[in-house]
Amino acid sequence: MSRNDVDSATGQNSSVNRIDQYRRHFVGGSIAAAAGLALAPGLILNSVQAKPDDQAVSNKNRWGLLIDTSKCAEGCTDCVTACNKKHGLNPVHGELTDAQWIRHVTLKNKQTGHQIDMPMMCQHCEFPPCVDVCPTGASFKRKDGIVLVDKHICIGCRYCMMACPYKARSFVHEAHTDQVPDAPRGKGTVESCTLCVDMIDRGDGTTACAEACTSGAILFGDLNDSNSEISRRLSSEGGRQLRAELSLNTGVRYQGL
Amino acid sequence: MKNLRYTTIEGNSPRFLGLLAIYGFFLLLGFYAFVTMEHEGHWITGMTNQVIWGLPHVFAIFLIVAASGALNVASIASAFNKSFYKPLAKLSAVLAIALLAGGLIVLLLDLGRPDRLIVAITYYNFKSIFAWNIILYSGFFAIVGVYLWTMLDWQVEKYKRIAGTAAFIWRLILTTGTGSIFGFLVARQGYDEAILAPMFVIMSFSYGLAIYLLVLMATYKWTGRELGDAVINRLQNLLGVFVAATLYFAAVYHLTNLYITEHHGFEAYILRDGGLITNMFWYGQIVFGSLLPLALVYCPRPAKSRLAVVVASILVILGGMAALYVILIGGQTYPMTLVPGYEASSSFSDGVIASYSPSKWELMLGLGGVAVALLIVTFGMKLFSLLPESLSDKVTNPHKS
Amino acid sequence: MNIRRLPRLLLTATLLLWSIGSYAAGNYSGPDRDENGNIVPTPKGEKCVEPTDVIRANHMKFLLHQRDQTMHKGIRTKQHSLKECINCHATPDENGKIARVFDEDSKHFCASCHQAASVKLDCFECHTDRPEDAFSLQKLPADHAMSERLAPAASRKPHVVLNSQGQQDEQK
Numbered sequence: 001m002s003r004n005d006v007d008s009a010t011g012q013n014s015s016v017n018r019i020d021q022y023r024r025h026f027v028g029g030s031i032a033a034a035a036g037l038a039l040a041p042g043l044i045l046n047s048v049q050a051k052p053d054d055q056a057v058s059n060k061n062r063w064g065l066l067i068d069t070s071k072c073a074e075g076c077t078d079c080v081t082a083c084n085k086k087h088g089l090n091p092v093h094g095e096l097t098d099a100q101w102i103r104h105v106t107l108k109n110k111q112t113g114h115q116i117d118m119p120m121m122c123q124h125c126e127f128p129p130c131v132d133v134c135p136t137g138a139s140f141k142r143k144d145g146i147v148l149v150d151k152h153i154c155i156g157c158r159y160c161m162m163a164c165p166y167k168a169r170s171f172v173h174e175a176h177t178d179q180v181p182d183a184p185r186g187k188g189t190v191e192s193c194t195l196c197v198d199m200i201d202r203g204d205g206t207t208a209c210a211e212a213c214t215s216g217a218i219l220f221g222d223l224n225d226s227n228s229e230i231s232r233r234l235s236s237e238g239g240r241q242l243r244a245e246l247s248l249n250t251g252v253r254y255q256g257l
Numbered sequence: 258m259k260n261l262r263y264t265t266i267e268g269n270s271p272r273f274l275g276l277l278a279i280y281g282f283f284l285l286l287g288f289y290a291f292v293t294m295e296h297e298g299h300w301i302t303g304m305t306n307q308v309i310w311g312l313p314h315v316f317a318i319f320l321i322v323a324a325s326g327a328l329n330v331a332s333i334a335s336a337f338n339k340s341f342y343k344p345l346a347k348l349s350a351v352l353a354i355a356l357l358a359g360g361l362i363v364l365l366l367d368l369g370r371p372d373r374l375i376v377a378i379t380y381y382n383f384k385s386i387f388a389w390n391i392i393l394y395s396g397f398f399a400i401v402g403v404y405l406w407t408m409l410d411w412q413v414e415k416y417k418r419i420a421g422t423a424a425f426i427w428r429l430i431l432t433t434g435t436g437s438i439f440g441f442l443v444a445r446q447g448y449d450e451a452i453l454a455p456m457f458v459i460m461s462f463s464y465g466l467a468i469y470l471l472v473l474m475a476t477y478k479w480t481g482r483e484l485g486d487a488v489i490n491r492l493q494n495l496l497g498v499f500v501a502a503t504l505y506f507a508a509v510y511h512l513t514n515l516y517i518t519e520h521h522g523f524e525a526y527i528l529r530d531g532g533l534i535t536n537m538f539w540y541g542q543i544v545f546g547s548l549l550p551l552a553l554v555y556c557p558r559p560a561k562s563r564l565a566v567v568v569a570s571i572l573v574i575l576g577g578m579a580a581l582y583v584i585l586i587g588g589q590t591y592p593m594t595l596v597p598g599y600e601a602s603s604s605f606s607d608g609v610i611a612s613y614s615p616s617k618w619e620l621m622l623g624l625g626g627v628a629v630a631l632l633i634v635t636f637g638m639k640l641f642s643l644l645p646e647s648l649s650d651k652v653t654n655p656h657k658s
Numbered sequence: 659m660n661i662r663r664l665p666r667l668l669l670t671a672t673l674l675l676w677s678i679g680s681y682a683a684g685n686y687s688g689p690d691r692d693e694n695g696n697i698v699p700t701p702k703g704e705k706c707v708e709p710t711d712v713i714r715a716n717h718m719k720f721l722l723h724q725r726d727q728t729m730h731k732g733i734r735t736k737q738h739s740l741k742e743c744i745n746c747h748a749t750p751d752e753n754g755k756i757a758r759v760f761d762e763d764s765k766h767f768c769a770s771c772h773q774a775a776s777v778k779l780d781c782f783e784c785h786t787d788r789p790e791d792a793f794s795l796q797k798l799p800a801d802h803a804m805s806e807r808l809a810p811a812a813s814r815k816p817h818v819v820l821n822s823q824g825q826q827d828e829q830k
Contacts, residue, residue: 056731095604096305096611105607107599116599120607129443135391137382142732150729151784153376156369159387161309165444165593167605170306171369174298177760179786180793181741186784187298188369201732242595246443257596372780 051203062126062145062224063195064251065210066239069118071217071256077104079119082212086196087183092174099170099185101193102209107257116257119209119218122147122168122193123242124251130160130169139190145223145251146195154189161190165243168192195251223251261344261652263642266480273635280632287625290618291366299369303615307606308589312615313367315581316623319464320360320630321394321435322457323577325428326465326499328353328401330492332428335404335421341491341653344645345473346421350405351637352469353428357397359630363622386437393431400424409641432458439584446523447588452513456506460577463499467573470496472634474567476644485650493566497554500573504547507580526591526610527583534587537579546576586613688714689770699749699757699767707737717743721781740781743768745789759787 051057080102083089089099107116128147130139138154141147149160149169161169169192172185179185182198196207210220221230233239239253267273294302304311331349334342365371381388404420407413436457442448470492477484511528514520527538553569590611595601601608637643645652690698706713708720724738736742747767750756757765759782764773766787772779 051732053735054733056727056733093300096307096606097300100306100605103603103605103607105595105601105603107596107601109599111598116596120595120603131382132384133387133441134382135385135388136376136380137385138380140730142730144732148729152725152729153373153380154370155373155377157387158309158369159385159438161306162589163442163444166595167307167593167607171299171304171309173300173304175783179784181744181786181788181790184784184786186780189784190369197732198734201734 051201053201057142057144057201059143059145060224061222062251063200064124064145064221064223064230064253065195065207066219066221066230066233067118067252067254068217068219069116069254069256071215072117072119073215074106074115074117075104076117076215078212078214079209079218080104082208083121083193086180086208087185088176088178088180090178097171097173099172099191101168101170101191118254118257120166120168120242121209121252122195123166123248124193124195126249126251128248129163129165129246133159133163135159142197144200146197146200147192148194148197149190149192151184151186151189151191156188156190158190164192165246165248261645263347263644264646265640265642266476266638266644268639272479273639276635277632280628280635283624283628284632286621287366287623287628290621290625291371294367294618294622295371301616302619303613304619305611305613307611308586308613310585310589311613312582312619313363313622313626315578315585316626317360317363317367318435318585319578319581320356320363320626322432322461322581323464323468324353324356324360324397324461325432325435325458326461326463327356327469328424328428329462329465329495330469331404331408331421332425335418336425338418344648344653345488347405347408347641347643348473348476348634348638349469350401350408350424351641351643352472352634353465354398354401354405355630355633355637356465356468357394358633359626359628361394362629363626366622366625367619386434386441390431390434390438393427393434397424397427397431400427405641429458432461439588445588445593446520446591447527447584450510450513452506452510453584456503456510459499459502459506460580463496463503463573464577466492466496466499467570467577470566470570471574473644474563476638477648482644483647483649485648485653487650487653488648489563489566493554493569496569496573497551500547500550500554503580504543504551507542507547523591527587531587531610534583534590538583538587541579542576542583545572546579547573550576589613689767690765697767699747699751699765701767702746702749707742740785741790744785744787745791748787748789748792756788756792 080100083102087099087101089101092098102119102121105118105120107118108114124141124145124147126141126145128139128141131141131147133139135157136153136155138150138152139147139160140150156171158171161167161171169190171190172187175187176185183194185191196204196209199207206220207218210218219230219233221228223231223234225231226235234253237255239255240257241248241250241253302311328349330342331346331353333339334346334349365374368377370376377391381391383389400420401424404417404424407417407420433454436454439448440451440453470489473492474484474489476482511524514524527534529535531538550569550572553565553572558565590613592601592606592608592610595607692698708716713720720738721740721743724735724740727733727735728739748756751765757769759766759769761769764770768779768782768787771777
């Protein structure tokens, strides 16, 4: 890796950002205080073993996120910002056409007024409707449960966006020239949260959003590993799927709804 | 009935050339819109990440649905062996091919990556209804093409019945497939309904026939051929039946939804609070698109008044566009429920009605598709002898069919 | 074997035949070279990832294969990775500038032959044509880099400051 941990000079649009840099220190063992103590023990316990580069992913793992909405502060967008930075998602023509791989959603109970803040992203379903409807097979689910768009064969028909029950996908509405090396993206194709697949493949054991979340609301882990922090918390504390009635068995689970 | 003379249309009259010029103009507009959208990206159109399929899809799906319906006349002639319709069958097949081509071209040019047509053809996900539709569309061209051949070439005429029946079955599957594009979407409130597939079939009957009627009447008028009342009356009665059936399906669709509490919000949006969408529904789809045409077709009127039929057909077409607009845009602008009992809000239209305002580019692209379809029909009539020189009452002799 | 792969296989085979065909036809001249016959821009390493004639004739095949391996199986070996080609091949010229693929008459390594042979690629509509270290500015300490950005255009060092907006800093 020729990439270096010196801060980028390029301000907000920089690709190698502090988070990236921070990750390296973090994985390297310097558990900075800012990491959020809730996250740290889990990560150390299961420090995910790096997969050899030439080994294919397998269904031994199923990656997912557990989001504890009670820890989400009102109006906090740290995870959104981190995601946008890591993937070079810059504002272009306004919220409705710009990419939003994560968005901050506020829920208000119609009767009680109870308010919940939470991040929404691709829920990485086990039975993803986007994959079913895609005419070319560009929408696909990797063996380890990550739902991706193979942008090389995406024709931009947007049927997957019609099918997604979470509105988690964005269509690239304009040409881009400011991509970061790890997140190629261009006009006319559909994209969504990749669960930071490049970080997972490298064995970083976390995602940009989980890492950026200082309150520890987002936990990344292996749902297939019963010893992982995420599995243990799910079995002891429980966690809900959004739109569970659709039986999609999502890889992203929520607490505090 | 026996000795009908089929001829091509005159290919260099000022009227013919004028028509071509008009088509050419809209073709150029459509092409210009495509080039601009392709160069700039879709942000210049009205589409957003919330309203994903916009006006081009309204046009495209209308044309595709109508294509299948335009084949009706031929189907009645061949598959059901009604000799009265036989002189009308060839135009019906060509119109079907033309409309499908026009619709598909809009669909194709509105893709994010139209340059990847080769990918769309070589990669198939067989679980996708959309991929199935690609196969259905290609098959439609092939089958209707063969069918047309059996009608034009006396040497293969003996296969006409088989080809006609195959085309009939194929096109039922095709429209079912088109309807299922929406029927299979579990995500959105307005779409997850099995009734959408048969509803699309019946919609196709009426839109396709309306277009057929207009093309037939225009051709006979502009080429100075005689078109008898017998033909018009039959076709307009048929149109009336189809329009009524479409209305029935729309009623069932909305009544079913009204029965399901979960869908009340959606129905209130379409039927009462949706502003433009609501107006489109009541005025476009119901009043002007269905009731008025029914009145025009069935109410007694001065004999031989063709104007009523023309107006009725035009209204059915516009009403059909409105109906598809309501299904497509209305279905997408209505928000999804993320967590029941909670109202959502976000930077991305969660919990609110999204807005969609079509851009001129989308309109130009859609009209370009219509121009493609009409161009193919017009050229088809010039190249092949599609229509009898006369369809006067004497010739068609309705009582013998 | 997945039936979905069959068309892809056929396509790849056709592409291959086609590329071999046009290679045999010799309708491209090879990358830009200086007077000494060295490739410009100068690659960062000594050797390519494959013998020169192999990579010249087959790089598309390697890349397309790698693409599927990475996308679908998460295999991230470096040998045929597009990112690594760029890291090694897209280096600054003597003026410190990294050429961009979509420039007219581009001096970018991956554009040199393609433009001459009229091969159209869409890869760089999505993939960046600049090496990863162009993004991390290893030569400058952070605060220095920041002041570079704020300094008037004329006083900026021409080569190291690359903004990630993608506009290669012609004027800087």
